[in-house]
Amino acid sequence: MISEEEVSRVADLARLSLSTEEVQRLATQLSVVLQHFDQVAKVATDGIEPLVTPTDVLEFRRDDKVHPWANAEAATQNAPEKVGNLFKVPPVVG
Amino acid sequence: MRDAIAKREIRAREVTEKFMGQIEKWNPRLNAYITLNEQALEQAKQIDQRLSRNEKVGALAGVPVAIKDLLCTKGLRTTAASKILHNFVPPFSATVVERLEAAGAINLGKTNLDEFAMGSSSETSHFGISKNPWNLEYVPGGSSGGSAAAVAGGLACAAVGTDTGGSIRQPSSFCGLVGVKPTYGRVSRYGIVAYASSLDQAGPMARTVEDAALVLETIAGRDERDSTTSRENVPQWSQKISTNLKGLKVGLPKEYYSDQVHPDTRERVDQAVEAVRAAGAETVEVSLSLTDLAVSIYYLVATSEASSNLARYDGVRFGYRSDFSKRPAEDIAEFYCRTRGEGFGSEVKRRIILGTYALSSGYYDAYYKKACQVRRLMREQFLEVFSRCQILMGPVCVSPAFKIGGRIADPLKMYLNDIFTTSANLVGIPGMSVPAGFSKAGLPIGVQLLAAHFQEQHLFNAGKAIEEAMDIKELPHVLQ
Numbered sequence: 001m002i003s004e005e006e007v008s009r010v011a012d013l014a015r016l017s018l019s020t021e022e023v024q025r026l027a028t029q030l031s032v033v034l035q036h037f038d039q040v041a042k043v044a045t046d047g048i049e050p051l052v053t054p055t056d057v058l059e060f061r062r063d064d065k066v067h068p069w070a071n072a073e074a075a076t077q078n079a080p081e082k083v084g085n086l087f088k089v090p091p092v093v094g
Numbered sequence: 095m096r097d098a099i100a101k102r103e104i105r106a107r108e109v110t111e112k113f114m115g116q117i118e119k120w121n122p123r124l125n126a127y128i129t130l131n132e133q134a135l136e137q138a139k140q141i142d143q144r145l146s147r148n149e150k151v152g153a154l155a156g157v158p159v160a161i162k163d164l165l166c167t168k169g170l171r172t173t174a175a176s177k178i179l180h181n182f183v184p185p186f187s188a189t190v191v192e193r194l195e196a197a198g199a200i201n202l203g204k205t206n207l208d209e210f211a212m213g214s215s216s217e218t219s220h221f222g223i224s225k226n227p228w229n230l231e232y233v234p235g236g237s238s239g240g241s242a243a244a245v246a247g248g249l250a251c252a253a254v255g256t257d258t259g260g261s262i263r264q265p266s267s268f269c270g271l272v273g274v275k276p277t278y279g280r281v282s283r284y285g286i287v288a289y290a291s292s293l294d295q296a297g298p299m300a301r302t303v304e305d306a307a308l309v310l311e312t313i314a315g316r317d318e319r320d321s322t323t324s325r326e327n328v329p330q331w332s333q334k335i336s337t338n339l340k341g342l343k344v345g346l347p348k349e350y351y352s353d354q355v356h357p358d359t360r361e362r363v364d365q366a367v368e369a370v371r372a373a374g375a376e377t378v379e380v381s382l383s384l385t386d387l388a389v390s391i392y393y394l395v396a397t398s399e400a401s402s403n404l405a406r407y408d409g410v411r412f413g414y415r416s417d418f419s420k421r422p423a424e425d426i427a428e429f430y431c432r433t434r435g436e437g438f439g440s441e442v443k444r445r446i447i448l449g450t451y452a453l454s455s456g457y458y459d460a461y462y463k464k465a466c467q468v469r470r471l472m473r474e475q476f477l478e479v480f481s482r483c484q485i486l487m488g489p490v491c492v493s494p495a496f497k498i499g500g501r502i503a504d505p506l507k508m509y510l511n512d513i514f515t516t517s518a519n520l521v522g523i524p525g526m527s528v529p530a531g532f533s534k535a536g537l538p539i540g541v542q543l544l545a546a547h548f549q550e551q552h553l554f555n556a557g558k559a560i561e562e563a564m565d566i567k568e569l570p571h572v573l574q
Contacts, residue, residue: 011431014405015427015431016435026447029506036389036506037393039390040464043387045464049467050467060321074185078181078185078412087410091422092429
């Protein structure tokens with residue numbers, strides 16, 4: 001079960017504004033989903049190391065060389081607002 | 095077609111023009127493409143020029159392909175089917191796209207998908223629902239549903255999709271295509287909009303096994319821009335395909351043949367099993383007892399990773415930003431919250447909330463950590479089974495394609511659709527969907543083949559044997 005209060009708290013953590021209807025709907029839907037997920041609890045996993053990536057990939061590091069890439073103009077072209085090559089954001093107090 | 099272009103029997107430009115004509119005619123009804131590549135014809139002309147000068151061209155010279163709109167294409171809008179990226183024009187291309195272009199493939203455009211690849215029906219796209227070319231009232235599957243609709247509907251020769259929990263194999267099954275999810279690490283993820291980084295892999299969707307092999311060998315291989323790519327040699331699978339399956343052991347996981355599988359699907363899968371037996375393979379029953387948990391583990395891991403990956407959409411550097419001119423944000427948190435609340439669709443929000451919850455203090459041990467522990471047990475189970483057989487066979491999905499709107503209101507029902515596909519991603523093994531005929535209602539049904547890590551050749555061999563035995567001639571009505 002996940003309550004509406006918990007959905008709101010998690011939404012704050014995720015920086016996601018939700019309407020009252022969305023909070024209600026998510027609490028109902030996710031409670032059903034989480035109830036199904038609770039079946040995982042019945043598997044004995046004492047001492048099992050969590051698996052976070054599926055293959056035994058040997059990590060490699062590339063040479064520390066500079067590669068030419070797009071210029072700053074291209075790199076910032078998608079900004080919602082910009083001044084020159086700087087990102088512009090509204091003034092925020094607090 | 096590739097050979098005909100290389101021999102200059104037909105010109106790449108004519109081929110591309112023909113496909114562009116089909117797109118113009120059918121895309122308004124199929125909604126397979128979000129954005130068309132206006133440079134396609136120019137790319138094709140360049141191939142023709144190079145051929146006329148007898149210059150060496152790549153293995154896919156002049157072959158028109160579609161790219162899932164999750165892969166960045168330099169100078170061509172890349173949206174992930176989300177409002178939050180609706181106007182994003184990447185200043186770089188994904189490694190997969192670079193390799194296709196280097197091989198001479200013509201990029202026709204960017205195909206529709208579930209928003210951020212989160213979905214199994216292509217119904218969550220900000221740009222509208224894609225339709226199944228075999229029956230326009232049905233979903234093409236998802237999340238690579240636009241890619242599947244494009245290839246099945248004759249709007250591309252082949253397509254690139256991505257598969258995080260079945261997003262290549264399931265739409266391939268629903269649309270009658272060959273779709274391959276490669277071994278994790280085979281294909282570079284550089285430049286692919288991230289959903290769940292430990293599960294995501296790009297792969298081919300095509301009409302034949304050989305075409306799929308050809309596209310995969312073009313895009314696979316180590317990339318220094320993705321440290322999880324493998325150093326394993328990339329074989330020329332397409333040239334080594336053998337349909338003599340003598341000596342091949344095929345495992346049939348008993349959990350994949352349960353009562354929940356639709357009778358039409360069961361019948362087609364049984365027929366495909368007969369086909370590999372006829373080609374010389376030996377079948378053996380095996381058990382994967384954790385199958386019932388695959389959906390739970392998958393959604394816990396995938397949403398946790400997604401909640402982290404999607405933190406980058408902040409309305410500052412690229413993408414959508416809420417309008418603060420009338421009502422300014424009171425603090426920085428509100429700036430992010432409003433932008434993200436307006437920019438993401440409902441399924442994406444659902445998964446971000448679920449993933450953030452699973453990772454949050456007090457729930458981390460019970461959900462995310464526990465899921466990763468069971469994930470290791472699942473991997474061990476698969477490795478043990480692959481010590482007794484080389485491939486596994488079963489259904490891709492419990493049923494053929496469902497009607498548009500049929501499951502979208504019930505998230506759990508939609509998630510349970512992925513029961514047979516998610517394990518391959520969790521474990522990192524390659525999987526394939528191969529057409530195995532039709533339901534009584536005339537919708538395509540695929541059979542799923544799974545192999546051990548880096549053993550894709552087994553999939554192509556068995557897949558080709560099934561393809562030859564089925565000898566499917568039917569075409570969707572849009573092509574008739």
